Amino acid sequence: DAGVIQSPRHEVTEMGQEVTLRCKPISGHNSLFWYRQTMMRGLELLIYFNNNVPIDDSGMPEDRFSAKMPNASFSTLKIQPSEPRDSAVYFCASSSTGGAGNTIYFGEGSWLTVV
Amino acid sequence: AQSVTQLDSQVPVFEEAPVELRCNYSSSVSVYLFWYVQYPNQGLQLLLKYLSGSTLVKGINGFEAEFNKSQTSFHLRKPSVHISDTAEYFCAVSEAGAGSYQLTFGKGTKLSVIP
Numbered sequence: 001d002a003g004v005i006q007s008p009r010h011e012v013t014e015m016g017q018e019v020t021l022r023c024k025p026i027s028g029h030n031s032l033f034w035y036r037q038t039m040m041r042g043l044e045l046l047i048y049f050n051n052n053v054p055i056d057d058s059g060m061p062e063d064r065f066s067a068k069m070p071n072a073s074f075s076t077l078k079i080q081p082s083e084p085r086d087s088a089v090y091f092c093a094s095s096s097t098g099g100a101g102n103t104i105y106f107g108e109g110s111w112l113t114v115v
Numbered sequence: 116a117q118s119v120t121q122l123d124s125q126v127p128v129f130e131e132a133p134v135e136l137r138c139n140y141s142s143s144v145s146v147y148l149f150w151y152v153q154y155p156n157q158g159l160q161l162l163l164k165y166l167s168g169s170t171l172v173k174g175i176n177g178f179e180a181e182f183n184k185s186q187t188s189f190h191l192r193k194p195s196v197h198i199s200d201t202a203e204y205f206c207a208v209s210e211a212g213a214g215s216y217q218l219t220f221g222k223g224t225k226l227s228v229i230p
Contacts, residue, residue: 004158031216033216042220042221042222042223043159043205043220045217045218048216048217050216055216056216056217091158091159093158093159101147101164101166101209101211101213101215103161103164104161104218105161106151106158106159106160107158108156108157108158109157109158
């Protein structure tokens with residue numbers, strides 16, 4: 001079975017450039033999460049979608065970050081303009097329902113370096 | 116709000132020895148508890164979870180954890196570790212209930228299995 005698919009796996013970009021991270025959730029899952037992992041802050045929830053609708057974006061650090069889910073099989077996380085402090089691993093995850101009791105499946109992550 | 120404390124950031128252990136990774140949580144409401152494992156350069160994978168019922172939970176790869184409500188702990192154990200268990204382990208907590216989706220992660224414990 002295909003898991004959560006993320007692209008790109010690795011991205012190095014210059015400060016000020018736009019970065020777009022992509023995610024394809026597991027087919028049939030109606031909840032999608034974007035997490036960020038850094039050494040300093042650990043794993044943080046950025047945004048949560050349920051049935052393609054953003055339910056909680058309180059974790060999005062600032063207006064430079066935006067996320068969309070135009071359909072059930074695709075989501076993007078965009079950073080514009082990017083800054084060195086955005087360097088992190090960004091994980092997309094999905095589950096069959098939004099309840100935390102359900103298993104959340106993670107993608108392999110997008111490793112972003114902003115220089 | 117919930118919080119998670121993983122008491123050890125790194126745990127070295129010899130192959131075939133037992134291991135315990137400690138996790139304590141704080142919450143004013145009932146919780147669900149999880150352990151995830153992250154192998155190098157990969158996403159997180161669910162090891163086990165406690166939702167209700169028996170306080171001893173068995174997971175994949177021979178791991179188990181015990182929920183102790185009075186001590187607000189959810190320690191992870193394995194009686195005999197293998198080299199392949201070398202990874203980072205994350206404890207996570209969420210508010211119990213169908214509407215809850217927010218997982219709060221600990222900072223992780225890096226398990227190093229020594230041949």
